Amino acid sequence: MKAIDRIQDLTRPTGEEDLLAVRYPQPRVTVPVKQAAAAVGLVLALVVAWALLRGGGGTAEPAWEPAAAPTEVAGVVVVSVVGEVENPGLVTLNDGARVADALQVARPLPGADLIALNQAQLLVDGQQIHVTAIGAAPPPAAAPAPGGATGAAAGAVSLNAATAQELTALPGVGAATAAAIVAHREANGPFRSVDGLLDVKGIGPAKLEAMRAQVVL
Incomplete structure (x- = not known):
């Protein structure tokens, strides 16, 4: 008998072969396909985000450096301090200084009449501070500062040094x-000019012209 015949004889069904019914186990939890796909997508998104952060793919916040503060150059004023002081002469101070600052440098003598001076007065460049002795006559009117009125009469009243009583003259x-x-x-x-009197309440152009020849700065 040929080999092929022998194989066919062995594989010929006998009719006794019964297929056994196999019961496969059913899953206890059923997940819909759409929800499963969404869950998988979420997990993938988290994995990608984590990979980007680990790899430095995130956008770094820019580092802002504060702007350098502008450098302010303060001006100066030069005033003359004369009279009853230890250090008479020119005094250079920062713009915005007051009479008290100039006196601190000049150092008034024990007999100086400081009450006659307005120590809170702001200084203007070219101003003269005359410190008199207690009981002495008031100093003569100062010469006009640059930009002031010219041709003032003798005995003119100083707008920046006269007292209220002297101004009534x-x-x-x-x-x-x-x-x-x-x-x-x-x-x-x-006052930087006689015309500055127009800024004073109660003084108009007519009154200014009436007193112009009798005032100095």
Whole structure:
């Protein structure tokens, strides 16, 4: 018998072969396909985000450096301090300094009349501070500073040094106007020109022209 015949004889069904019914176990939890796909997508997104962070793929916050503060160059004023002081002469101070600052440098003598000076007055470049002795006559009016009125009469009143009582000697200036002049220079600093009187309440162009020849800075 040939080998092929022998193989066919052995593999020929006998009719006794019964397939056994196999029961496969059913899963206890059923996950819908859409929810499963969404869960898988979420996991993949988390993995990608984690990989980007680990690899430095995130955008770093820019490092801002504070701007350098602008350098302010303070101006200076040069004033002259004379009279009853230990160190008379020129004093250089920062712009915005007051009479008290100039006196601190000049060092008034024990007999100096400091009450006659307004130590809170702001200084202007070229100003002269005359410190008198207690009981002495007030100093003569200072010469006009640059930009001031020229041709003033002898014995003119100084807008920046005269007291309120001395200012009442000017034509058309009463006690109220004199007080307003003093208050203005104490609040805004010394007058830089005679025309600055127009900023004082109660003084108009006509009154200014009436007193112009009798005032200096």
